[in-house]
Amino acid sequence: QKEVEQDPGPLSVPEGAIVSLNCTYSNSAFQYFMWYRQYSRKGPELLMYTYSSGNKEDGRFTAQVDKSSKYISLFIRDSQPSDSATYLCAMSPWAGGFKTIFGAGTRLFVKA
Amino acid sequence: EPEVTQTPSHQVTQMGQEVILRCVPISNHLYFYWYRQILGQKVEFLVSFYNNEISEKSEIFDDQFSVERPDGSNFTLKIRSTKLEDSAMYFCASRGQISYNEQFFGPGTRLTVL
Secondary structure: OOOOEEOOOOOOEOOOOEEEEEEEEEOOOOOOEEEEEEOOOOOOOOEEEEEEOEEEEEOOOEEEEOOOOOOEEEEEEEOOOHOOOEEEEEEEEOOOOOOOOEEEOOEEEEEE | OOOOOOEOOOOEEEOOOOOOEEOOOOOOOOOEEEEEEEEOOOOEEEEEEEEEEEEEOOOOOOEEEEEOOOOOOOOEEEEEOOOOOOOOOEEEEOOOOOOOOOOEOOOOOEEOOO
8 A cells, every 4th residue: 555645637627616635645653744736847835734633724725634534635715727736745754854755646727 | 035946957867977966955944855756756755964964865865876065055966877767857855944844845957867
């Protein structure tokens, strides 16, 4: 079983839709959970990070972590064409990001 | 806004040659990382570096790889004898003291080994 699993998509939605992106993981030692956005031929850009279980909201983005199910989600409200990118989940057992493990990334297309 | 920069943006080399990939982290950051992303695959951790020494490294980071902070601003990744399978995007990242998981990534260097 892979440490981190993420559906690569592609996921295509109309502008204004609510997008749900998800990852599952197997290593119960993961405590820190991140979501990155990566545009084509660019480096990943940190969107949000959370510690342990719970929700975190930042503007149109909401991150959820359910450690009991080993499942994390990123919701994007009122999606825009500029949100079209690859979204990577990432997780780490320790603060500091040592040996962060990334998911494969989900390609999202938001159609105008 | 401060950013991580990397040079060159694209490096083409022959198999067996040595390459050095360069990064300039954000100036007040203390923790530095290298990752690679083979085309179409996931981002993979290579190595983390703090206080002039390697903090942790992955199985990928074998004796062919080394990192160095030769001066106060640059952070380099050296591959001693490149193989075809080293072809990938290499990302440098850095983070500050306070935001433990807020790594800032550079734009990457695309390495092509022929």
